[in-house]
Amino acid sequence: MEEEQIERETKSLVFAVNGQRFELSSVDPSMTLLEFLRTRTPFKSVKLGCGEGGCGACIVLLSKYDPVIDHVEDLTVSSCLTLLCSVNGCAITTTEGLGNSKDGFHSIHQRFAGFHSSQCGFCTPGMCISLFGALVNAEKTDRPKPSPGFSKLTVVEAEKAIAGNLCRCTGYRSIADACKSFAADVDLEDLGLNCFWKKGENPDVKVSRLPSYDHNNEICTFPEFLKCEVKSPFLLDSQKSSWYNPDSVKELQSLLKAIKGNNGARIKLVAGNTGMGYYKDLQQYDKYINLCHVPELSIIGKDRTGIEIGATVTISKAIKALKTEANGEILSESEMVFKKIAVQMEKIASQFVRNTGSVGGNLMMAQRKCFPSDIATILLAAGSFVNIITDTMHEKLSLEDFLERPPLDSEIILTSVKIPKWEPIKNESSEKDCKILFETYRAAPRPLGNALPYLNAAFLAEVCRWKSSGEIALNKCMLAFGAYGTKHSIRARKVEEFLTGKKLTLDVLYESIKLVGASVVPEDGTTSSAYRSSLAVGFLFDFLGPLIDNVAKISNHWLDNHGSATISTVDEVKQNYEQPDHAKVPTLLSLSKHVFEVTKEYQPVGEPVKKSGAALQASGEAIFVDDIPSPMNCLYGAFIYSTKPFAKVKSIKFKSKSLPYGVSALISFKDIPKDGENIGSKSIFGPEPLFADEMTRYAGERIALVVADTQKHADVASNLVAVHYDMENLEPPILTVEEAVKRSSFFEVPPFFYPKQVGDVSKGMAEADHKILSAKMKLGSQYYFYMENQSALALPDEDNCLVVYSSSQCPEFSHSTIARCLGLPQHNVRVITRRVGGGFGGKALKSIPVATACALAAHTLQRPVRMYLNRKTDMIMAGGRHPMEITYSVGFKYSGKITALQLDILINAGISPDISPAMPHNMVGALKKYDWGALSFDIKVCKTNHSSKSAMRGPGETQASLIAEAVIEHVASTLSMDVDSVRSINLHTHDSLKMFYVSSGEALEYSLTSMWDKIAMSSSLNHRTEVVKEFNRNNVWQKRGISRVPVVHEVIVRPTPGKVGILSDGSVIVEVGGIELGQGLWTKVKQMAAFALSAIKCDGGVELLDKIRVIQSDTLSLIQGGFTSGSTTSESSCEAVRLSCKTLVERLTPLKERLQVQMGSVTWEMLISQAYLEALNLSASSFFVPDLNSMQYLNYGAAVTVEKQVEVNLLTGETTFLRSDIIYDCGKSLNPAVDLGQIEGAFVQGIGFLMLEDYTTNSDGLVVADSTWSYKIPTIDTIPKQINVEIHNSGHHKNRVLSSKACGEPPLLLAASVYFAAQAAIKEAREQMFSWGCRDQPAFNFQVPAIMPIVKELCGLDCVERYLKWKIGSETSPELY
């Protein structure tokens, strides 16, 4: 068939979004659904977090209608990867479609708000849709009707629904609670703090208070009008869109032939298009061919010979098919193989990727592009075949041959994959039983998926057991390994040959694992290479070990406990598989406890009121900078950054002769106006240039800005720029702190910022019984990973003015930087910030160059210019937490009492001062949490050729607190003492506290010691320590640890402005210097305004809280806004508002008293309307300047608070956090719900820093962990299974704002308890190795983050080999476990 003929059958693209019909006659086929929704519709709830399927911010519900069976299929999909043309005839539901502020919020929105599940709100719309998708699909099951108010969803499904969604703020527990509140099997009493009920209330009351959910009244996901249209199938006009929908293999082949003949047009074959998440489409294609309408490619056939899965069958559908039993009564080994394949497939990506990603697409990525596929490995071990077509040739070949061929041509089509049926082996001899065993393995940073594995494996073996001797032999086996840094999944043939026909003994096992270690070797350049090989060993040991173990335990049901019940009696297995999933899989999180006291004194301050705007965030109506509609003529920017750390920039040119499509300009330092200055940000310590000039000084430095007509064109064009560098005759860059020391490259720390030494260290050392001298440790960086990337929109205004919308924690500084860069007086610039989608310090100084570059481009081109950084650029430029190297010497007594600590710290600050000179101050503040006797330090802030490091939540304090704990651990292990006792001995008394801190406060305020004891009680520390010991005695391959750490964290309250205005209807507007970043600042400010204005005491019971609106920050409306940072901005903003309200109350009181005399009763509205008539000034502003003597104070409890249990898997290095108990002193909390969220969120972010997030760079210092693929923040499956939080109310603090204390950052430091509990478990593993006679273990070094390869390395990469060697040599029983 000719190309033209195919095109004639087509028409427009028709689909629905939230019930609204869209018809497009021509479409750019590369346009994603996300791009369309965000730029062409009013629906802005689909957020761009990563653009690569890794975060879930962009999820929508995609519904397809099958008119033949009158069935609607509802799938969650990532709109950032879904091509618009592929949604032809589909309906899309976004969170706006569920409900909104005008028509009423959906119960999902209301419950998210009521369970305090939203902080910055950027992830919330995606979370809501993930939950909605799970609800819709649960209702389609034939499970029993749930009780009113609930759904058919189970608790496990509710938690798993959000497993692919990232949230950087909340720590997930509160989100999981909102989701679980819909589950039929939930016990509402298990759910955490919420606005609906109080703990212990009657279950019926609780249900009645929950915003109602009734499936029958749910929104229709597929509108009737579209059903009618879909009934007569229609296809998209290929001519106009270059998008083809062939509906048979024949047509597909003709099309390929026709297009190929067409001057070598570039073709893209598309199934789910999720491959784009990994292999970004940097080139443009001429033609897109959608494979999903070809019936031959979408078959699923199950028969006697096995199961055939069409190439375009989605992974979700394949899982379903593999789990569906055949009609036969008896569950065969094959069915079990299929089910295990399905279970492994459930760990691929996330539900919303599996819903569109196809099995064939995955295998083709593995074949053509060496993608580290899980599917290839599991199917390889199952002996699968593939069918491909080349021109008119059909070919069937083994999966192994398919993978080993050179990359297939782009016209070759994979049609299907066949997994053969593994028949039960006939036991021909009565002397032995034979069985098939199949097992799959995967070691990845996230247990539930959404992370590529370090290695995957699948093993199939035919084993026989002699009845007389109980000996077991392997008749044959297929051992597949993949994703370990190999071109494709492989069979370990040598190992297979060695094992085939062998009787399994310890010696055979030992030899086989040695062979595996030698066969599974990553290619050069693969990270954690030795670790990956050791995983292969561990997995084979796990597979074969139980078979040897069973030598001693022969029963009729032999191998019952193999692996995860590989072979059991038929009845047992059947029962196992017949249970719904939720019964087999335990919930991810268990019940958490929250303890806090509500203070009545300052109502509504002190109450756990829900977050201001939370429902709006859930419904997607909350507006972030990039949601502001683009003005006419708007242009878009994308940065070009340097890849060299120190070089002359010879030229910046586009690779092509002409400007790439859509590009208007290339802005560089040369465009800075002559009265302006090349400045991109500034702090009190100095400026940073906006763009590199002739020299670039670090990899990742901004060199220029491409400006184009769309963000996509700007991003594409930025990749088409060639920068020519010249490094001749230049000194080598300074890339290490050692080199910085050698070349004396430091930033000066102003003397008033440099902390003071405490006591006499020489004397302390002289008093010591023991000394540790010059011990070393290193700490790495951490990326902010706010969900909303850096963004700004600059609009030229009249008379050389500019309005800039910026997602910033410090608009005042953006404002002054922009003015200085453009050479304008500051009154020409206005910076507006409404809300920020997560900051954590990264939207402070680091947001300024983004706003400034937009402003420069807008000013130069006199057109609006906006920019939303893509995740990669954002990660490369962000800077992040300060890495450092520490050398310490410590003196101590036999008792464990430390007498002196001396530290030399080299901080890698990067190229610009940023806030780095403040680091010594921050660090020493947190370091002093113990009574060291005497403390001296030399802290150097090194200037290096790296991106400048900036403040990240707990900057300096986080590292210092960890260093202090490392010292304590070292002392304890030197003395062979219990580390918890060493901590207790060295805790401050109030007297020693006074010696170390000028801000120590009154003795009564020192709540640390009482909390230290309290947490021991509430967490049953002693009992659990014993349980851990018992566990460790009884388990060889899993070890547990427990750790309690204190935190003392000093904060500074800074001057902050506030302004309150009362409008004529009695509603109130509030402006504050602080920015709402998700930390609940607006909520606390509203509570404070309501409290302060209530001093007027009007009649009529008006709920003032509902009358107050906090409005966006505008640098011309409220000046001197300062920084939102350091945990104290909420309280200082509250105080500024209290002062403004006080002024208003003073103005209104005489009037109120007069009216009361006249009328008896005065309502709020009456008072205000009379005040308007009498021309009272109803606007008041204030500037809160804290008292010099009390502006600095100490926070505890972050300190005292944690007790942890951790389980480490010695075969994989995987760490599971079982439980954390936190107690934190919030003073009189301004809002316990908000503070609880801050504590949990900070704690989980701390876990990320210490255990998961590896922010790596290449040898030039360019960040290589630059995507959701390579950088793993915590997810719902990597947080502690139980987090108990107690907010300690330490009573009256006369110098604090309504007696409250800060909590934004200090709890992050508590995550050290997780880290040291893991270290304790690792030490157990090492002691065990020692008992096996291994005296030559590698040194025990603290390494952060303790990611899986590090943990495994510390536990012994060769622990299995050593164990077996010991076992073989030992004379004891041959049992393995």
Ligand SMILES: Cc1cc2nc3c(=O)[nH]c(=O)nc-3n(C[C@H](O)[C@H](O)[C@H](O)COP(=O)(O)OP(=O)(O)OC[C@H]3O[C@@H](n4cnc5c(N)ncnc54)[C@H](O)[C@@H]3O)c2cc1C
């Ligand atoms: C966030 C994320 C996480 C992931 N995690 C994992 C993981 O942990 N483990 C894992 O194994 N995979 C993982 N994947 C990969 C995922 O399984 C694949 O992206 C998906 O299966 C590809 O299918 P698709 O239909 O989207 O293919 P597409 O993206 O449409 O196509 C992929 C490639 O294959 C070609 N192609 C597709 N079908 C055919 C065919 N029938 N014949 C010839 N060529 C064809 C296309 O032209 C394209 O080049 C992940 C993907 C994402 C986005």
Ligand code: FES
């Ligand atoms: S933006 Fe689509 S998954 Fe992250």
Ligand code: FES
């Ligand atoms: S609330 Fe989840 S990312 Fe901020």
